[in-house]
Each structure stands twice: as C-alpha cells, then as structure tokens.
Amino acid sequence: MSPPLDLDSLLSEEPPRDASAAARVLAAAQGELAQRRPVRGWRTQALWLMAASGGLSLAVAVVLLALGVTSGALLLGRAHLLVLLLGTSAVCAWGALSPRGRGVQRLGVALAMVSAAVLVLARGTPHAVSTVPEWVCTASHVAVGAVPLVVALLALRTAVFQPMRALVAGLAVGTTGAFMGELACERGWRHVAGYHLLAWGLVVIASLAISKSLKPRSYAP
C-alpha cells in the first residue's frame, strides 16, 4: 500500500530548472538593456496625458476665440464647467496610469458622471438656431480626441491591460471633445445628452477596444 498523498509537499517540490532557458532569457534581457531606451515614470506619462488632453482643450479654446466662434463672455460664463472638465481629465489620467490607482480610478469615474450630468443640466434653452447637422458635434468631438487617445494608448501599453484603466483613460480623453462642445455649441440640453455624451462614450469604447486588442509591451501592474 502506497503512503497517503502529501499534496502540500508535492506542490512545494521545485520543478527542474532549465539553465539554458534562463541563459537565453538573460541574453534577450541584455539585448533589451543594450538599446538604452529612456525610462519614463508613470507620473511623467500621466502628465503627458493631462497635457495632451487639457492642452488640446485650451488650444481649441484659443482657436475658437481667435475665429470668433466663441466669446470671452461665454468662456467666463462656462468657466466652472471648463474647470470641472479639466479636473476630471486630470484625475482620470492620473488614475489610468497609476500602478495602485483603484481609488483614483473610482473617483475619476464618479467625477466624469458628475461632469456629464452637469453639462446636461447646466445647458438651458438654445440661444440660436444652428444650421449645422447635429452629428457634426459628435464627429468633431471624437476627432479632437484622436491625439490624446494615441497618447493614452501608448501609455497604457506600458502596463498589463486592465479594463478599468482603459475606461478611465478614455474618460480623460473624452473631456477634450466635451470641452470643445461647451465653447462651440449653443444647442439645448437634449442635443448635449444625445450627441456630446455619445461622442464621449464612443471615445471610451475606442480606448477600451483598441487597448484590449494591442499586445502590451509589459505585464507590469
């Protein structure tokens, strides 16, 4: 009769080591090190994402002011919304790239939901009738998010794919379009709810889908 199975000690037995495999891996690692790629901290990446999203939003504001599409009075009148969007973008960018950012990620999602609600509720009745089709807002908001989306995807590839992280990065990127909508669009709350928030949602979906499909450069948390 064989002795009873001691599963714990069996589990703790080391499988045979493959020294040649380890040597090959070390050689590959030395090859990677020899390329001397710059080391970027996650904080730097988060700042890049904030700069891409927030910076583009501010650049859009300057261009719209210069073109006369928006006015200084409108800008001041909606300053609280713009600050809320910039803050949401910053919190979401930080949460998306922080290695231990679960709390900040949740805060980012909550802030984005508050921002979305405030954007709709703060919009009164339309001041003027627009001749531009409504979908133009959605398309332009998605398009203006392209650059920060690329920055976000490159940064996300430096860590293992996590849906929450990609979602929060998408929320950060989507604020750029929402910001533009506050400056360039005078339509009512139904339009904001239907077309502006749709664009924000599409950017989030794009961030999730593309990020999931890309092979990560690293499996680090």
Next chain:
Amino acid sequence: MGSPTDEELMERFRDGAQDAFEVLFTRHSGRVQGFLARMVRSGPLAEDLLQATFLSVIRSRGRYEPGTRFLPWLMTIAANAARDALRHQRHVDAYASHVDTSAPASVQPPAGDPSMRRHLLDALQQLPPDQREAVVLSKVEGWSFEEIAALRGISSGAARIRAHRGYERLRELLGSLEEAR
C-alpha cells in the same frame, strides 16, 4: 556589510545600474521559472513567459514604486503574463475543439514516467486558470488571500474560495491517480 535587498537593487536599476538587474535575475529567475512551469506546463511557453516577465521588469521599471516589495511585484508580472497566455491558449483550444472535443476529464494513470511531480504538473493544467493561479500563489509562493485578492481585484473571500476549490480538485485528480497505481 550584507548583500543589498531586492528593493535596493530595483531602485538602483531604476537609476540606471544595469548590473543590479542581473543580480535580481540571478536571484529570482529560478523561482519565476518554477511558478510558470506550474502555471503553463509547456517548456517553450514557460520560457517565452519568463522572457516576457523580465522584459516587462526592464520596460516598466519606471512603474516600480519605491517601498513596494520587489518579489510580489515580480510575481504579479509573471502571473499577468501567464494569465494572458492562458487566455490566448483558451481561444486556440476553443477553436481546436471544433475538430476534437475529447479533452481528458481526469489525469491519466502514469504511462512511462512514474514521477508524481510530473503528474502534479499535469493535474494543475486541469484546473481552471483562476484556481490554478490561486493554488500556486497561496500554497507555493506563500501569498495571503488578501494579496491574491488585490492582484485580481476580487474580495479575499473569493480568492480563498478559488484556492480551496482548486486545492480540493487537485486532491481529487491526484487521488484518482493514486488509486489507479
């Protein structure tokens, strides 16, 4: 003066000292190899994942936070790499199952090699990846259920259940093997 800790070496590596990486590799590659062998069984795949793990350490050294314990951080990377490979393998297997659905339901009795360790590795492959990971991390690597829970974003109760179910299933699989001997 004693040898530097893993954390000191990792911080030196972050600051550009490549020799610190080689010391870390020498210290821990065997342990990571053992973990991956238990997780994926296949030698070539385990080697690919070992490489992915240490390349991740190099590429993501900017994500290492001073004060973080190095070994759990390293094993988290290895676990993430294994999970990704197993997910991919599941897709391949699902595709292959259209052709052949005769996957074994239990460990086959030993044919040529009587080594129980080999059968343990085979039996581990029969567990769902989540349970396998929980068993290996808790029973072999000594992780707490809280640590496993933090790794996978689940509750510690769920981590405990995964490990317990996996362990019991493993016992059943190897028990049936014992009876067959």
